[in-house]
Amino acid sequence: MPLVQPSIASAAPAPTIDIRTATCADHRPTPYLLLDVDRAVEHHRQLAAALPGTAVHYAVKANPDPVLLRALAGAGSRFDVASPAEVAAVLRAGATVSDLVYSNPVKKRSDIATAASLGVRLFVVDSLEETEKVAEAAPGTAILARLATSGAGSDWSLSRKYGCSELEALAILRAADRLGLEAAGLSFHVGSQQRDPRAWDAPIAAAARVFARAERLGLAPRLLDLGGGFPAGLEGDCPPLAEYGAAIDMALTAHFGDQHPETLIEPGRAVVADAGILVCTVIAVLRRGSRRWVYLDAGVFTGLVETLDEAIRYPLLTSADGGPTGPCVLAGPTCDSADVLYERTPVELPLRLSEGDTVRLLSAGAYTTCYSTVGFNGFAPLATVLTG
């Protein structure tokens, strides 16, 4: 199962339209996600260029749109999957099954068996119990042990729920080998929308220690999954992608010397977030006490779950931009009190914004359509409209 760099030299050129202002020809009813598939492919190419020699596995969970998956597969992308349905989706899109990493660390036994029957050969685990499950349900395959990280520097830490210590990782690799699995290496995740390129250093150092100890035990770990967390253009500054590539390369050299392991990354948000705009309409602008409330026809239950706790802040454009602005609370259309996007830290919107104006949430291509409810309050799930 060699992990070579996918061919992306022939990827489509960057799109020429500006999706920040592009409109749909058919003026369809809002809300919808305006998705520029070519732009996502371009982001994939940029990530591959920033990390030469590292395989780029698109994290399907971020946006499983079938046209997007087909375009990415066509451009040589590999994939990070979390369920048998995601395996089937990328295979339908033309992916090669040996190019998949099944990265959900805690899995249903029957899901492991189904994925293996579809040809998946690489699973992430973070416990001895999961290692035994994989050995039983997918004998002869390979595993990566997932190390816990601090998550510091990220907008959304991922390591409370998953990840093990260095000692546990070593025990997992030994158990895998004993159980007839390939103890292929390690994985980690520095947290979603990670703003600090140096965040990769500590887990790479930890991985190098585990690799060294594993090698002394006669094992041959070869692969390091550097996870996702590469940022999109949400609010708040991030360094350019090249700094992430340089910091990761420097960390690999510092801790592994000249013998870098094979590496892969699992970007989701960094590929597709900036390729999507959530287009919605102002339902009402109301005064509530001293505050101005703006109600949109999209909300927490139609794709904007990531605004819960106001962790993820989407840049906003409106059809009323240009004049003076003022703070306002932003709310969704359902009659649920939890359907409020930004209240603790209000957003600045034009004072002349009113019913019927269009609001565009930028960098909304990731974790929106897939987070949408099936139809809470009778409002349809967030639709996707492709540009171009």
Add this chain to the structure above:
Amino acid sequence: MPLVQPSIASAAPAPTIDIRTATCADHRPTPYLLLDVDRAVEHHRQLAAALPGTAVHYAVKANPDPVLLRALAGAGSRFDVASPAEVAAVLRAGATVSDLVYSNPVKKRSDIATAASLGVRLFVVDSLEETEKVAEAAPGTAILARLATSGAGSDWSLSRKYGCSELEALAILRAADRLGLEAAGLSFHVGSQQRDPRAWDAPIAAAARVFARAERLGLAPRLLDLGGGFPAGLEGDCPPLAEYGAAIDMALTAHFGDQHPETLIEPGRAVVADAGILVCTVIAVLRRGSRRWVYLDAGVFTGLVETLDEAIRYPLLTSADGGPTGPCVLAGPTCDSADVLYERTPVELPLRLSEGDTVRLLSAGAYTTCYSTVGFNGFAPLATVLTG
């Protein structure tokens, strides 16, 4: 548009099976919601009996299952709807359109027009702007002005996002009358899963003040929507339903004297929560540091959004019950760190609980199937299985 008490004397008798332990004959794969429609109808009957003379409008948003809606309509239920799709759903289920209240206070203008074209005649508003919208999009219909409440005593307050002051309500009623609408009365909502029957007293007092002032201005408000908030059997004690009925009746008499207005309630959770059990399976039981983590095949993105902030706590039964128990963190199946149900306050589960055991979340009939995502991580939306 008379609002008479629906006929529920002929409602089906209470079911004889105990859905806490009932199983499906076909042993279908978990997770699913096991829904006892007869039990929901019985809860509807109990609510009507606890509040004689008050019309019971089932809040469709809590669970729009078509079989459930048909059973409730057949038992004489009225309905509380939040969107044109919910109007269409209850009409398909056999509801009478004059028995609907469209209670979403902030609506898209086109949605008001669609609802009116389907025959809806009663809309809730909480601002002059919305009143003007209804007058324009649904001329000649009736409105209720929604008063803000404190939400104190409830598990989930609903009044940050909606509701106006007494003075604003009076202005809305006057505007409605001037715009050719019927200024039918007022509504309020004391917050979801309200544990204190006295919570209705202050808003009923406020409503009586607004009614009196409106009458002095020559208006004839006649209808008071007492909202929802009646509790289900979630964790934490609540008084019996009869105490809610008695407290509300006492408040109406204290503030309106012998001339009670027409009244309606909008229960969702109190009708359907205790009629549903979310049946799921343990994927893994793992030690993470000092804590035991139990991973289920249902989670935040397959219907359990109400566990966010751990506000709603479902009673739990497992197939391993009976022996000693210990605290554990409860998590869902997606590889999203937000997919953790209870962590700050762990749940007590059997020490012998292990992979493959069944876990039943009780009182899960409301706000689960409808809150489910379209398929995050490739996991299917929560299915409904009917008992009996």
